Amino acid sequence: MRLLAVLLLVLLPYHPRFLPAQPAPQTWRLVLGAETSLVAETTARGYAAFPVSALISLGAQLGYGGGEVTARFGAREIRFRLDSPEVLADGRALTMANAVYAADGVVYVPAEFLSAILPQAAPGAVLVDAGARTVRVDAAALATLPAAPAPVAPSVALPQPGPQQRRLVVIDAGHGGVDPGAVGPNGTREKDINLQVARRVVEILRQDPTLDVRLTRNRDTLIALRDRARFANSWRGEGQPALFMSIHCNAHPLRSETGYETFFLSDARTADARRVQQMEDAAEQFEEQSGGPRGPLDFIMSDLRQNQYLRESSDLAALVQDRLRQVHSGPNRGVKQAGFAVLVGAFMPAVLVELGFISNRTEEQMLRDPNQQDTFARQLATSVQDFFRATAGRTAQTGN
Ligand SMILES: [Zn+2]
Numbered sequence: 001m002r003l004l005a006v007l008l009l010v011l012l013p014y015h016p017r018f019l020p021a022q023p024a025p026q027t028w029r030l031v032l033g034a035e036t037s038l039v040a041e042t043t044a045r046g047y048a049a050f051p052v053s054a055l056i057s058l059g060a061q062l063g064y065g066g067g068e069v070t071a072r073f074g075a076r077e078i079r080f081r082l083d084s085p086e087v088l089a090d091g092r093a094l095t096m097a098n099a100v101y102a103a104d105g106v107v108y109v110p111a112e113f114l115s116a117i118l119p120q121a122a123p124g125a126v127l128v129d130a131g132a133r134t135v136r137v138d139a140a141a142l143a144t145l146p147a148a149p150a151p152v153a154p155s156v157a158l159p160q161p162g163p164q165q166r167r168l169v170v171i172d173a174g175h176g177g178v179d180p181g182a183v184g185p186n187g188t189r190e191k192d193i194n195l196q197v198a199r200r201v202v203e204i205l206r207q208d209p210t211l212d213v214r215l216t217r218n219r220d221t222l223i224a225l226r227d228r229a230r231f232a233n234s235w236r237g238e239g240q241p242a243l244f245m246s247i248h249c250n251a252h253p254l255r256s257e258t259g260y261e262t263f264f265l266s267d268a269r270t271a272d273a274r275r276v277q278q279m280e281d282a283a284e285q286f287e288e289q290s291g292g293p294r295g296p297l298d299f300i301m302s303d304l305r306q307n308q309y310l311r312e313s314s315d316l317a318a319l320v321q322d323r324l325r326q327v328h329s330g331p332n333r334g335v336k337q338a339g340f341a342v343l344v345g346a347f348m349p350a351v352l353v354e355l356g357f358i359s360n361r362t363e364e365q366m367l368r369d370p371n372q373q374d375t376f377a378r379q380l381a382t383s384v385q386d387f388f389r390a391t392a393g394r395t396a397q398t399g400n
């Protein structure tokens with residue numbers, strides 16, 4: 001009897017009733033118009049949370065900057081900060097019971113955000129049935145939601161919409177310095193062609209006052225691949241439309257290979273895309289270890305971009321190919337996907353264009369020709385204009 005009592009005393013705390021409550025992971029239904037997405041909660045931290053990228057299924061535009069993840073629902077803006085339970089909804093601080101956190105490169109937001117915060121942030125456009133774990137967003141109501149009134153602030157002159165309203169164009173001349181890139185049969189160095197064409201593209205685009213045009217390198221110097229994307233991100237203002245274009249020349253062991261192709265970031269697919277990627281990423285061997293270990297937000301950026309910029313990047317790649325087709329002797333090798341290091345981490349639509357094969361004698365000659373360079377530069381510049389015109393049209397149509 002005494003033994004039983006002792007056993008009970010020892011074992012009772014381990015009975016499920018006495019263990020701290022650990023909610024079982026559940027699934028949420030996210031409904032946007034006619035589309036339903038399922039998102040699984042995780043309870044790894046003892047409370048229900050979901051990956052922030054799930055908000056894309058509810059029509060959010062996700063952005064990253066200054067250590068924060070921003071989710072835009074129409075004109076409404078919500079900001080999450082890592083390890084903080086506080087959410088800024090249109091400048092108003094709302095506090096959840098648990099914190100936003102990152103794990104394995106994914107940002108998790110407490111499920112409480114869906115049930116309690118989101119309906120407050122977008123009243124009338126979001127319907128939540130917490131019991132059924134269903135969130136419905138009325139896209140039309142969301143699009144017409146007025147911007148939230150600004151939090152009460154001392155009356156000072158509002159900053160005028162200035163340079164940050166311009167569209168950012170980042171032109172990247174591939175390779176440089178100790179990294180010559182591919183070298184042609186007559187000794188032409190890819191890095192020189194890339195820089196000449198890139199400078200010309202910048203010259204042409206700078207005539208457009210609505211653009212803020214930057215070059216990642218303006219001289220014969222090596223910049224680490226990942227730093228090129230970092231520069232691009234740091235130049236981008238809050239919510240500023242932007243694109244990133246890396247200019248290269250191709251090479252192939254078969255000297256007969258010719259033509260032009262444009263890549264956008266994705267997991268390398270075909271053997272040929274992998275070949276080009278290995279060649280372009282070989283620049284990393286010249287780079288010093290810099291920048292320290294990649295933090296969780298670096299991974300998050302890739303995660304978000306995969307979702308958000310894939311379509312825009314593929315659109316941009318198609319426009320570049322189309323403009324080159326009008327002037328290039330060919331062949332058109334098409335739009336391809338690869339996981340280039342220079343594109344990883346560019347938090348904007350990003351492409352890498354291969355203007356021609358420097359390993360082919362005829363194309364090497366063509367790439368060296370200043371008139372041809374000028375023609376290619378004009379077509380690349382036009383494709384940039386095409387892209388912003390197309391995205392502006394799309395924004396006007398959807399009203400956000
Ligand atoms: Zn290259």
